[in-house]
Structures are given as C-alpha cells and as structure tokens.
Amino acid sequence: MIKFNHILLSPLIIILATCCNTTTTLSSAVKGIYWIENQIFPPSSINTSLFTHVYYAFLFPDNLTYALHVSNATAATLTDFTTTLRAKTPPVKTMLSIGGSQSNSTLFAVIASTAATRASFINSTIQVSRTFGFDGIDLDWEFPADSNQMNDLGQLFQEWRVAISAEASATRRPPLLLTAAVYFAVEFFLSTTSPCKYPVASINQNVDFVNVMSYSLRGPWINVTGAPSGLLDPIRNVSVSFGLQSWIQGGIVPEKVVTGLPLYGLTWQLQDPNVHGIGAGATGPGPGLNGAMAYFQVVEFNKQSGGKVVYDIETASVYSYSGSSWIGYDDLLTVTVKIAYAQALCIRGYFLWAAGFDTTDWKISTQASKAWIHA
Numbered sequence: 001m002i003k004f005n006h007i008l009l010s011p012l013i014i015i016l017a018t019c020c021n022t023t024t025t026l027s028s029a030v031k032g033i034y035w036i037e038n039q040i041f042p043p044s045s046i047n048t049s050l051f052t053h054v055y056y057a058f059l060f061p062d063n064l065t066y067a068l069h070v071s072n073a074t075a076a077t078l079t080d081f082t083t084t085l086r087a088k089t090p091p092v093k094t095m096l097s098i099g100g101s102q103s104n105s106t107l108f109a110v111i112a113s114t115a116a117t118r119a120s121f122i123n124s125t126i127q128v129s130r131t132f133g134f135d136g137i138d139l140d141w142e143f144p145a146d147s148n149q150m151n152d153l154g155q156l157f158q159e160w161r162v163a164i165s166a167e168a169s170a171t172r173r174p175p176l177l178l179t180a181a182v183y184f185a186v187e188f189f190l191s192t193t194s195p196c197k198y199p200v201a202s203i204n205q206n207v208d209f210v211n212v213m214s215y216s217l218r219g220p221w222i223n224v225t226g227a228p229s230g231l232l233d234p235i236r237n238v239s240v241s242f243g244l245q246s247w248i249q250g251g252i253v254p255e256k257v258v259t260g261l262p263l264y265g266l267t268w269q270l271q272d273p274n275v276h277g278i279g280a281g282a283t284g285p286g287p288g289l290n291g292a293m294a295y296f297q298v299v300e301f302n303k304q305s306g307g308k309v310v311y312d313i314e315t316a317s318v319y320s321y322s323g324s325s326w327i328g329y330d331d332l333l334t335v336t337v338k339i340a341y342a343q344a345l346c347i348r349g350y351f352l353w354a355a356g357f358d359t360t361d362w363k364i365s366t367q368a369s370k371a372w373i374h375a
C-alpha cells in the first residue's frame with residue numbers, strides 16, 4: 001500500500017510544483033457535492049466545512065413549455081435546501097441542477113435546437129434560481145448525441161451567459177453561476193455511431209466550470225470486472241486520466257475543469273469465485289441495488305463478509321471481493337492519488353456524487369478536502 005502510494009504520487013508532486021497558476025487555480029478551488037432529493041439525508045446533514053458548492057439534483061423542464069417544472073412539494077424542498085445551506089457556517093454556494101441520467105435527452109435536444117425554445121428555457125432557469133435563492137444553475141444533459149446537438153449546446157451556453165449577465169445588471173446582483181455536468185472525455189470516442197466533441201470554445205467563454213463525470217466508466221453491464229473510476233487504463237483509455245487530459249488537449253481552460261469522485265462502488269457477480277482480478281468473467285450485478293453500493297455500505301460489506309481489499313497498480317484503483325461478490329470503488333488512498341493527479345493538471349477542483357453515500361463521519365469527503373493543497 002505504501003509502495004503504491006509512493007510510486008504514483010512522487011512524479012505528480014513534481015509536476016504540481018511547476019505548472020499551476022496559483023492565484024487563479026488554487027485559491028478558488030471547487031469542492032462540490034450533489035444532493036439527490038431525499039428525506040433520509042436532508043440538507044441539514046451536510047457538513048459545509050468540506051464543500052464550496054452544493055448541487056440540488058434535479059429539476060426537469062416541462063415538455064410543452066420548456067420551463068422548469070416545480071410542483072408545490074418541490075418548491076418547499078428547494079426553499080428548505082437554499083435556506084438551510086445559506087444559514088450554515090461556513091455557507092456554501094447553492095446550485096440548481098437540471099436533468100441527470102434519468103431525464104429525457106431528446107427533450108434537451110429539442111430545447112437547444114431553436115432560439116425560441118432556448119429563450120423559454122433560459123428565462124425559466126434564471127427565474128426559478130432567483131425565486132428560490134440559488135447562487136447558480138447547472139445543466140446535466142446526458143448526453144448530446146451528435147455534432148448538431150453539440151453546436152446547439154454551445155449556442156445555448158452563449159445565450160444563457162447573455163441572459164445571466166443582463167439579469168445581473170438589471171437587478172444589480174452578482175451574476176448566477178453557470179456550470180454543466182459532462183461526459184468523462186471531451187469526445188464520445190467509445191461510441192462508434194456518431195463521435196462528437198463538446199463545444200469547448202463556448203464553454204471557455206460562457207460556462208464557469210464543467211463537472212466531468214469521471215466515474216461509472218465500467219459497471220456490471222460489462223461481462224468482466226473492471227475499475228468503475230480507475231485513474232489509469234493501460235489498454236483502452238477508459239480512465240479518469242485519459243478523460244481529463246482529453247478535455248485539456250481539446251482546448252478547455254484547465255481552471256474550468258472539475259473532476260468527479262464517486263462516493264459509491266459498482267458490483268459484479270463473479271463467474272468463478274477463484275478468478276477475481278480485474279478483467280475476471282462476471283455474470284451480472286453483485287450485491288447492492290442494481291449493482292451499486294454507497295461507500296459506507298462497501299465498508300460495511302467488507303467488514304461483515306471479510307472481503308479482501310486489493311489495490312491494482314495498473315489502474316490505480318481499489319476493489320474487494322468475497323465469495324462471488326466483487327466491488328470496484330474508491331477509498332481514501334485512491335481519492336488522494338486522484339486529487340494529486342488533478343492538481344498536477346492544474347484543474348479547478350473536484351466534486352462528489354453524492355451526499356449521504358460517504359461514512360457518517362465523512363471520511364472520504366474529509367480526506368479529499370485535506371488532500372487538496374491550497375496556495
């Protein structure tokens with residue numbers, strides 16, 4: 001374990017010392033976390049010492065008016081979210097996130113495709129954000145499907161920025177922040193049908209930062225085990241490091257990149273309990289809901305079942321197995337290594353998915369926050 005740490009960290013620390021623009025990058029680090037609306041882990045449970053931005057997940061646009069749909073029950077939740085977090089010490093920025101993996105991707109394509117639909121949508125996002133006291137807006141469109149939709153997304157960001165600036169001047173308030181959750185790489189290079197690239201120029205100009213979803217790169221939908229959020233991939237480029245570098249090589253300003261850290265593991269059922277490495281044959285999801293487990297559940301599972309924990313140097317990831325159950329996840333060490341890597345790339349920060357998945361004493365979130373070295 002110490003060897004692993006040493007091998008991976010030492011070259012990165014050297015790079016860190018040489019490349020970052022410390023005034024712009026390190027002083028305004030982003031430490032984000034998404035909160036998925038739920039009753040069990042309310043916003044009051046969030047320790048705001050560990051974060052700078054907390055995201056409400058999610059609101060959805062109406063499919064006829066393209067305005068955000070806010071029921072009365074949701075309105076109460078939004079109010080509680082922003083007032084609770086603003087009253088905390090230290091306070092955090094509250095972000096309204098729109099979309100998510102369960103939302104209708106085609107609807108976003110429709111909205112982004114014409115000036116009139118973009119305007120209705122943008123107007124509503126600003127109005128709802130201000131009504132409920134949010135500091136910013138986040139778009140989580142999963143995913144634009146071709147280069148036309150990517151162009152439309154660039155246009156949407158541009159008009160959004162114009163509207164946000166106009167609203168800020170008219171009301172003499174600080175402008176709302178504008179962020180977006182995006183694919184782990186700048187291009188959909190794994191898709192053979194329509195490879196397309198994010199509108200990086202528009203992002204640089206109009207978006208405060210993007211939350212790169214550097215996780216769920218592999219899961220039990222594949223018939224072999226693998227690192228769901230491995231920093232490295234010596235074979236196929238399906239890795240956090242490749243994804244982040246592709247964004248930077250694709251032209252994004254590094255200060256606009258925030259990398260995702262999963263507070264969950266993905267699980268497989270091994271074909272043969274005696275074959276349990278990375279790439280072992282698997283028959284489907286293992287323990288947990290649809291093959292997913294919160295970090296605190298992984299810790300519990302490893303303890304209860306005597307799971308063997310293994311660090312894999314090739315992928316810079318951790319997994320555990322017990323019987324025919326196999327879990328790929330992130331722990332204190334892999335998160336520390338990822339943060340050193342992120343700082344070596346001079347990116348803006350990290351975000352966690354999602355609140356309530358860490359241990360009750362916030363072990364990973366605390367380690368991540370401490371590991372991020374400030375100027």
Ligand SMILES: *[C@@H]1O[C@H](CO)[C@@H](O)[C@H](O)[C@H]1NC(C)=O
Nearest residue numbers: 047048049050361362366369
């Ligand atoms: C919140 O996190 C900070 C920083 O790690 C810690 O000092 C503090 O005790 C935590 N507060 C609670 C209520 O857990």
Ligand SMILES: *[C@@H]1O[C@H](CO)[C@@H](O)[C@H](O)[C@H]1NC(C)=O
Nearest residue numbers: 062063064065104106107110
């Ligand atoms: C809008 O959504 C509703 C409910 O999901 C559905 O019944 C309706 O067909 C949708 N309309 C359009 C225009 O997509």
Ligand SMILES: *[C@@H]1O[C@H](CO)[C@@H](O)[C@H](O)[C@H]1NC(C)=O
Nearest residue numbers: 069070071072073074075076
């Ligand atoms: C929602 O709240 C508004 C204003 O408080 C009220 O007029 C309306 O009847 C409520 N709608 C529902 C469906 O409860």
Ligand SMILES: *[C@@H]1O[C@H](CO)[C@@H](O)[C@H](O)[C@H]1NC(C)=O
Nearest residue numbers: 063064104105106107108110
């Ligand atoms: C998604 O939205 C599109 C465009 O409004 C609509 O045609 C389609 O029916 C929607 N799909 C679902 C599953 O609601």
Ligand SMILES: *[C@@H]1O[C@H](CO)[C@@H](O)[C@H](O)[C@H]1NC(C)=O
Nearest residue numbers: 122123124125126127163167
């Ligand atoms: C949204 O549109 C309404 C009606 O045109 C307008 O009064 C309002 O100022 C707009 N809001 C924003 C934030 O652009």
Ligand SMILES: *[C@@H]1O[C@H](CO)[C@@H](O)[C@H](O)[C@H]1NC(C)=O
Nearest residue numbers: 189234235236237238242246
């Ligand atoms: C991985 O990415 C590098 C750099 O873009 C490229 O040269 C290489 O062919 C890629 N490898 C695979 C297996 O796609």
Ligand SMILES: *[C@@H]1O[C@H](CO)[C@@H](O)[C@H](O)[C@H]1NC(C)=O
Nearest residue numbers: 222223224271279280281282
């Ligand atoms: C997994 O599926 C691929 C084809 O999708 C197949 O070539 C491979 O043999 C399978 N591996 C195992 C361990 O079942």
